[in-house]
Amino acid sequence: MPQKSIADAVREDRLWQRHVDLAKIGATPKGGVNRQALTPADGKGRALVTSWAEVRGFTTAVDAIGNLFFRRAGSDPDALPVVCGSHIDTQPTGGRFDGTYGVLAGLEALEAAADLNLVTKRPLEFVAWMNEEGSRFQPATMGSSVYSGANTLDAMLAVTDGDGVTVGEALPATIAATPRAAPRELGAPMAAYLEAHIEQGPRLENARKTVGIVTGIQGCRWFTIEVLGDEAHAGTTPLAARKDALRRALNMIAAIQDIMADDTDTVRFTVGRMEVFPNSPNTVPSRVLFTIDFRHPDLAVLTDLGDRIAAICEAKAGGQPVTVRETYKVPPTTFDARIVGHVREATRRLDLSMMDIVSGALHDAKYMNDICPSAMIFVPCEKGISHNEIENATPEDLAAGARVLAEVLIALANE
């Protein structure tokens, strides 16, 4: 009788039950999860995942920024591990799958390997990165950025929450929640990194595909624009005599929307925040602040269109002061072609429908791609809704993605 494949050993019911059980920690009345990084709920969640791993004999390690690793040993003690993972911290009104899925799919892959008594050359690991969401402490993707060296440990330990508590002060209690975790070196090398995640967008569902072959992460630029005008009486001041900060801001946004127009619907352009001063119905606004979130997978487009924003704002300011500050800038990520090829090949082998996709959101895999060959696997989420308590995904799709993940992990671990 032929050996049962790792994909066959992935158990949909076990993976689903893990999601149900972990979602009880930080559960919200509307069916979502509030398990923000470095809160007591985060510690409880980490302890629960650790208890599941320890039962299977996986070893646990934690690094200085609180990234939590679980390892199933390989046959070659000197071989670098093949790592997968994501995060279990959530938004304040988050869902049951964002991040959590990538961690539990990793656990499921390792459990399936253990169920089969598979021997791999390389160790297999899954990781729960610390503070991917950036809700209590900014920036987001904090743990993976420190692991990869993009941010320094000292700088991140000094970050404060809204109450003035630092990461350095909050971290020990969270680390103490997994007392048997051994210390782990920051930046310890990996053979490869994989991250399974719900898409957080509607494209897979709309295309009726089960697996997204994530070829990269689009780049992102954030701008804050402040437009000044002169406060004036709405009844008495002729329009020609006004310096209306809001009217100018709207002209700027309209002109930027024009250059962002895109038949392929690839550009992501969002004005999400706007503040008007003094914000009184019968006073011409003297000051308007608005933000731009602009994303694109192509660095040339991201650079060209993004670099035109300041000049457009100047041109539409009518000689009044306008300041354009770029507050965030990350280039697009292109995942490793070999690892992406493994994902595509495994999906084909499992006869699952698939499409190539570029991630719209940032993920920890962005930083891992800087230090080792990396890729991601997306599965559909209902109506593309995420960062929301009603976030949903099906047990079948979650299991399908976990099977692809397990197949790729085993293939890479035996290379």
Place this chain on the structure above:
Amino acid sequence: MPQKSIADAVREDRLWQRHVDLAKIGATPKGGVNRQALTPADGKGRALVTSWAEVRGFTTAVDAIGNLFFRRAGSDPDALPVVCGSHIDTQPTGGRFDGTYGVLAGLEALEAAADLNLVTKRPLEFVAWMNEEGSRFQPATMGSSVYSGANTLDAMLAVTDGDGVTVGEALPATIAATPRAAPRELGAPMAAYLEAHIEQGPRLENARKTVGIVTGIQGCRWFTIEVLGDEAHAGTTPLAARKDALRRALNMIAAIQDIMADDTDTVRFTVGRMEVFPNSPNTVPSRVLFTIDFRHPDLAVLTDLGDRIAAICEAKAGGQPVTVRETYKVPPTTFDARIVGHVREATRRLDLSMMDIVSGALHDAKYMNDICPSAMIFVPCEKGISHNEIENATPEDLAAGARVLAEVLIALANE
């Protein structure tokens, strides 16, 4: 030797000094005035004006809503008074001239008449209307609206401020500040009403004219528009899949700006307030609220353009919910042609430069025009700035307007 005219008897220095002295009550560090209606400062201001009036033998009366009247008797005890006035309450960060000028110009006219020992057939009065600004208690023009019958006394006495204090509770202390004021009947008839005021706009200054012959007050309509969409992730959600409440709101405003375009620069169209929810840079807005303040002197235009706003919002809502509420609607006021003619004739007699003007702001004269023939006289204010601590006007212009006012009052009082 010819009799000195009433205009010659108006004293620029005395009028200016009254402004300086009254501005000390509620003075702000930036040179403005905070003397909101029914506050202790309002009472002190009313007591100071009363002390000036009593020295000249003018009698004082107060009605049930706190409008404060000062009278110089005429020769015919049965004749209706010719009344002028404005208000001495201010915005929280108001100036020294808005309202105050109309009261002090009235005092100056009566003092000039007294200095000349003029005998008029009709009594001459000036009035300080209660709560024109509507800062602490809404609505604005409260006192004149009750006097004219547009609002009921009971409804206005029940109005509360931000702390839950009613007008009825705050009024007695203010009335007690002028203990010798006799009771006065609400709505007691007048022969005519005149109001001198700073323009609060830049047209007189720009045209280098000293006197604005105010032919009316433009009409005003206020709208509050609420646009709904769906919250979505700015990175993952394609633009075609979004229901972006802010983008829709901006399309609505652009389309309304188009129909409001006006080569004559007569339309006053202002979006002064905008609220965006959840107002986060990387979340597509799910709800936007904005206001429209639309004013025009022509009722047909006010009706036609204003009535098209709701349909435009519907058309630009892309099938998502939008609600358009009209929160305020006042038709244009046309002042009495005979009284306006008196103002024009007096200005010509005094050889002052003038232009016809329609008031952009509401004034107490709007309500007086409903019960007696009324008109207004504008003088320039610096750069058109008003409702601002830096509001300014020149002693010469203030005196010129007071001379016109005094001439008209005497002419009407002897008709």
